[in-house]
Amino acid sequence: MKKGRFSKQEIQYIESHVLTESPERIAEQLDRDPESVENFIKKKHGKGASREEIAAFDLENRPYWLEVQQQFTEDELKLFKYHWARIISQFRDDVIPTEELQVVDLIKLELLMNRSLKQNKDNIQQISALETLIRDERARDPDQQNVDVVFNMERQVASLKASQESLNKDYRELQTKKNSMLKEMKATREQRVKRLEDSKQSLTGWIAYLMSNPDITQQYGIEMEKMRLAMRKERERLSGFHKYTDGQVDQPFLNSDTIKD
Numbered sequence: 001m002k003k004g005r006f007s008k009q010e011i012q013y014i015e016s017h018v019l020t021e022s023p024e025r026i027a028e029q030l031d032r033d034p035e036s037v038e039n040f041i042k043k044k045h046g047k048g049a050s051r052e053e054i055a056a057f058d059l060e061n062r063p064y065w066l067e068v069q070q071q072f073t074e075d076e077l078k079l080f081k082y083h084w085a086r087i088i089s090q091f092r093d094d095v096i097p098t099e100e101l102q103v104v105d106l107i108k109l110e111l112l113m114n115r116s117l118k119q120n121k122d123n124i125q126q127i128s129a130l131e132t133l134i135r136d137e138r139a140r141d142p143d144q145q146n147v148d149v150v151f152n153m154e155r156q157v158a159s160l161k162a163s164q165e166s167l168n169k170d171y172r173e174l175q176t177k178k179n180s181m182l183k184e185m186k187a188t189r190e191q192r193v194k195r196l197e198d199s200k201q202s203l204t205g206w207i208a209y210l211m212s213n214p215d216i217t218q219q220y221g222i223e224m225e226k227m228r229l230a231m232r233k234e235r236e237r238l239s240g241f242h243k244y245t246d247g248q249v250d251q252p253f254l255n256s257d258t259i260k261d
Contacts, residue, residue, distance in 0.1 A: 002031050052085035059084050064104065076111050083107045102185055109178045116171045123164045130157050 006014070010030050014037065017026055027034040059065060059081060069077060087103050088095060095103065130153045137150050210217045238253035241260070251258060 001033060003033075006032075051089045055088040056081045056085040068104075071108075072111060076115075079114070080107050080111060083110060099185065102181060106178065106181050106185070109174050109181065113171055113174045113178065116167050116174065120164060120167045120171070123160045123167070127157055127160050127164075130160075 010032070013030060014026055017029075021029075023038040024034045026032075027037040030037065068080065072080060084103065084107060087106070091099075134150055134153050134157070137145055137153075210220075235253060235258075239251060239258035241249050242252050243249050251260065
């Protein structure tokens with residue numbers, strides 16, 4: 001099975017068969033991994049991709065994505081894509097350019113908070129290890145203790161604890177900025193619930209809510225259409241002749257439009 005990037009010939013084959021064949025069939029013809037072919041089709045055509053996957057693919061086409069890649073590690077970039085896809089999906093893709101920058105800054109704050117917590121965890125582990133060594137060294141006989149080593153380790157512990165206080169302060173500041181930004185974006189649960197409650201106060205508010213949430217509008221439309229089709233189907237059935245258990249034949253639904261000779 002082939003590995004690596006798709007060749008021009010393979011891309012042309014995928015492009016010409018994406019609408020007529022399944023990803024599994026295309027992968028079989030190209031001797032490729034079906035998952036890699038499916039991901040290529042999702043990324044290039046959006047076929048079979050979820051809303052979150054489309055948002056993640058779209059992020060890579062943003063000009064600032066190159067800058068973001070230079071600012072964070074690979075693991076952090078994966079988390080960046082995850083948060084981006086979920087937040088953009090939450091806002092139903094209704095994000096203007098200034099709001100998009102807010103989303104980027106919000107995710108950066110989240111990653112910096114995670115980075116601060118990781119460094120804090122490393123400090124705690126180093127402090128614990130050094131304090132254990134200090135206790136072991138002091139447990140020796142006085143004439144066997146290495147005072148210089150103990151002094152050096154105690155100085156390291158003091159430095160790590162000072163660094164830990166600084167990290168905690170940075171984390172609290174980042175948390176404050178993040179909460180403030182969430183409120184500005186009206187993305188907190190309290191604001192979402194309030195918006196929903198406000199939308200129920202009047203017909204105009206409800207219409208405005210539906211206009212700002214096209215997915216919900218589409219869902220209601222699909223349900224209404226299903227009900228209409230089901231009603232028409234049932235009316236056709238009941239408009240025909242029906243034989244009852246007592247042997248009589250009649251039309252359950254009878255009016256001037258359904259009457260039969």
